[in-house]
Ligand SMILES: Nc1ncnc2c1ncn2[C@@H]1O[C@H](COP(=O)(O)OS(=O)(=O)O)[C@@H](OP(=O)(O)O)[C@H]1O
Ligand SMILES: [Mg+2]
């Protein structure tokens with residue numbers, strides 16, 4: 276299979292980083308600081324980013340990296356840096372050969388800070404570039420809801436490999452989503468999944484483990500026979516996507532079920548496995564540019580599971596333009612057979628505003 280090594284390292288790296296986020300998830304003090312744009316970042320985001328970058332540098336030292344977080348604020352905040360370092364030191368895969376495969380532990384706090392800061396590539400249309408969102412849905416993570424550890428490899432602007440670690444989703448692909456699927460997660464048995472895809476090779480899911488990778492199974496989007504019976508997923512935060520536009524689109528399509536609100540790219544994973552049907556992300560602000568790390572892995576996983584992903588105008592997401600999707604507005608993800616129909620409703624609602 277093409278990109279077999281990249282896929283395996285990405286899966287192991289995401290699994291290890293997800294374990295770190297889980298130990299932070301279950302503490303009350305998550306070391307939250309507010310970034311310049313007033314969005315939160317936690318000990319979990321920084322620690323997960325350090326672990327993923329360290330594994331990528333070990334195997335692919337010449338590849339570029341676009342990652343959400345940077346170390347600047349930690350250099351001025353030594354207590355926070357020390358807390359992250361203690362989580363990073365404590366997080367290891369329980370399977371020794373898998374841990375060794377990732378290059379083993381980071382050697383010092385300084386090496387950890389250096390790793391965190393290696394995600395500053397401007398991105399673009401040329402070469403091998405990894406996109407990392409160490410915790411997508413940080414607000415969900417803080418609320419006790421869904422979140423995802425996200426990693427994708429782009430080659431010449433095309434997403435080739437995508438991996439999502441979703442510790443709070445059910446392992447079982449056939450577990451139905453209900454309107455409360457994103458709320459109040461506990462560390463119950465049967466939770467924790469890794470979604471993966473390689474371009475042209477399909478998408479899979481497997482249970483998140485603490486050691487070696489679990490066995491995977493192919494996933495597919497659910498064929499929709501009757502759109503009025505569809506389940507659509509949307510963000511929890513009304514500041515990230517327009518709940519009112521999404522409700523108007525659902526109404527126009529005759530959808531009566533309540534939407535499933537969940538944070539993060541867990542939405543992409545959930546529709547790719549057929550637990551939900553559609554993902555609508557209508558812009559709230561005309562000037563917001565979506566970040567590539569918020570979509571790269573999910574876009575590939577949904578397309579490889581039989582879906583189509585476009586923006587609200589029907590254009591494919593364009594990952595060649597840098598750290599953001601500056602040529603796109605919003606996201607419409609649906610099974611291929613009905614995507615056109617959903618898009619028509621999206622356009623109708625937007626043009627009537
Ligand atoms: N204005 C605006 N519009 C669209 N998107 C935005 C906006 N502001 C922030 N973000 C990004 O939203 C990411 C989380 O998306 P979610 O789908 O998880 O949203 S939500 O938390 O459920 O609302 C979130 O990712 P993380 O920072 O990794 O959590 C942000 O990159
Ligand atoms: Mg994100």
Ligand SMILES: [Mg+2]
Nearest residue numbers: 343408410411
């Ligand atoms: Mg994030």
Ligand SMILES: [Mg+2]
Nearest residue numbers: 314315343413
């Ligand atoms: Mg963030």
